[in-house]
Amino acid sequence: MKDVEERAEAVLAGLPSYVWDGERLPVPVEDIANSGFGLLVRDVEDLGTAPGAPVLRDGQSLSGLLLPARGEIWVNAAEARQWPPRRRFTIGHELGHWVMHRTGQQALFCRRSKVDETVTLPARDSAAATSGTAVARDIEEEASAFAAALLMPQWLFVREHARCDGDVATLCAAFGSSIAATERRIASLF
Template sequence: MTGAGGDRVREQAERILADVPAWLWDGERLPVPVEDIVDSCFGLHVRDVEDMSAAPGAPAVDGGQQLSGLLLPARGEIWVNADEARRWPPRRRFTIGHELGHWVLHRTGQESLFCRRTTVQEARAVVADIEEEASQFAAELLMPRWLLVREHAACNGDIDALCARFASSRAAMERRVGQLLVGEPPR
């Protein structure tokens, strides 16, 4: 995501990281403690859940698909797919960051999004934009540009080393490095 919307998302993530109390995170230590930030700074509880369809208002998913996470604003909870979290811990971190992105960026607007009448095509475009913003927020939060630039130089661009330092998946790291350091447009 580029342009004014992308700048807004980046600025929000940077503001949150700047406001994290020093006792929780010093702004340098890796990986960024996303679950501690969600809990201590936002009062949100992260729950690893075996059956994501049990969430109040959980959307129906097509066969073979599954939900990675859900934000339940009224409960102050982020639900994370427990099976996926066990198999891919970096994915769990990204999911938590993504759902925090919804909390920070979309919480007040989301209620009206599902209440207003729109065409199916308009609704899909809005949902895609919201999901992309939440994913960009997660990337900005978990792989802040100042730390990524520093660590990229320190390990000579070794993606596996970066993944280990940031507790990130390879796919998320390659995308982030491409956006920040190689100049590739976001996918």
């Protein structure tokens, strides 16, 4: 995942200072998607209405999706209202798909368990996986790693971790991240 970390760092380094100055927290992920990549972020009540949306089983829901041809990221509006840090992570996750996986894709759909920072599943839920196309790497895990690196850049995370003596609640507040995502970032960096 080192290459994923480097991709996120390159995105952050390439942003104009009016989008992000390299220091301000939390990292403005929606501004990055919009001003940095020209992607419209929409909070949508029913992601199943998206063109080509997969049929979901009872209890399944979509957390977010990327529609590359339309230049849009759709976020589950109910989840966004209930868990604002999850909304940020979902946008970062879909932006990861844009940066690393959009070539040849009509759409990428991420079920809730795929962007839930507490769940690790081997299966991939993407347009490629549902169409039967072989996928050599776990693009969902890559997109989640990208989101973590984008929202909690290593150099800032290490600095803030030292500043607050590793207090998870303080780190969550600074980075606008969930407890689970913050704890995973700590585990990956320390």
